[in-house]
Amino acid sequence: MAPPQMDRRLTPATDRVALEDLRGLLDRPAWTAGRPARLVRPLADLCSDPGGARDRQVNFGAPLTVIEDRGDHSFVRADRDGYCGWLDRAAIGPADPAPTHRVTAPATHVYPRPDMKTREVMSLSMGAELAGAGPEGRFLRLATGGFVPIGHVGQDPATDPVAVARSLLGTPYLWGGNSRWGIDCSGLVQAALGACGIACPGDSDLQRQAFPESPAIDRGDLLFWPGHVAMAVSPQVMIHATAWTMSVTLEPIADALARIDAAGEGPFLGAHRPG
Known part of the structure; x- marks a missing residue:
């Protein structure tokens, strides 16, 4: 078991094998330097257990570090955000050629x-x-x-995360989704910031920890509730992937605050500014 201070999602170790970087922090029977690889399927679920529940998704060409192969699955670290989990082994291919x-x-x-x-x-x-x-x-x-x-x-990063997020309006909501075929709240934020070259974790709680608080809501700020994140399009309007409409949608911030509070899904945790 990982020590309590180590987040399972960000710990590159199974119960049997861990990355060499964790020597002295974990007790494992075996250690590895990891094998560089890339995803060779259009999209794959990154799961908490082999063939288990989806935590997130990985897109084609994403760089991976393979930590353990076990049957038809491999435990990997998705190198862009450090998220760890199990992938279908057939979805993994060589690290080269490097993306351009x-x-x-x-x-x-x-x-x-x-x-x-x-x-x-x-x-x-x-x-x-x-x-x-x-x-x-x-x-x-x-x-x-x-x-x-x-x-x-x-080849160059985009310059406006809000414009990137707006290009995904209408995308269906999918828990743990990271693609045009289905996306969740933190997946939308990660896609928008990642397109602009801004490193961003995969889950909303990690995103809230990653970016400083904003003194007032402005365009591009991230708005947080327990288990949910949205992006401000302006001080009055936000965009988010939400189970409320099962899609990526625009919503007045005041309406969202009132609706989420009435549903008992609050409280509002504030705004944070990426970049």
């Missing part, structure tokens, strides 16, 4: 040829990391095979 681009559109398709009329081979969500091998017409050829529309990818 990220999907910047809410979603895109990978085609077998640089032709939009061909049948797509996979669909990718915002934040997927791609190794580009050069432009080909209106497409980017991928080193791993296939072509994506060049207008759906980029």
Whole structure:
């Protein structure tokens, strides 16, 4: 068992194997330096146990450190935010080639040829990391095979997390979701900040700890309740992924405060400013 001060979600160790970095902090039968890898499926659930409940999701090309292989599953650390959990082993591939681009559109398709009329081979969500091998017409050829529309990818970070979050309006709510196909409150915040190059943890309690308090609500601030986070679009309006509408939606902040308080799901925990 990890010591009480070590968060299971952020501890790169199973009951049998731990990363070398934790020597002296944990007692484990075996230690590893970890194996660098990447996700090779469009999307995969990161689970609390092999084949168990979903904690979060990992997108295509995400860098991983594999800590233990066990049957059909592997325990990994998602290196972008340090979140640890179990993935389907078949979803994990080699670390190379290194990504050169990220999907910047809410979603895109990978085609077998640089032709939009061909049948797509996979669909990718915002934040997927791609190794580009050069432009080909209106497409980017991928080193791993296939072509994506060049207008759906980029190499530079976005500059406005609110604009990124707004591009995901209407995305269905999904507990633990991190993609255009389904996203939750902390997943939306992480996607918006990550697209702008701002490191962001995966869960709302960790996000609240990561960023300083804001003296007054302003555009881009994160608004927190127990188990929930939203992003201020302005001092009066927020955007969030919510089970209330089962979607990413805009809502007046005053209305949200009153509704959440009436439902007994408060209290409001304040605003924090990322970046």
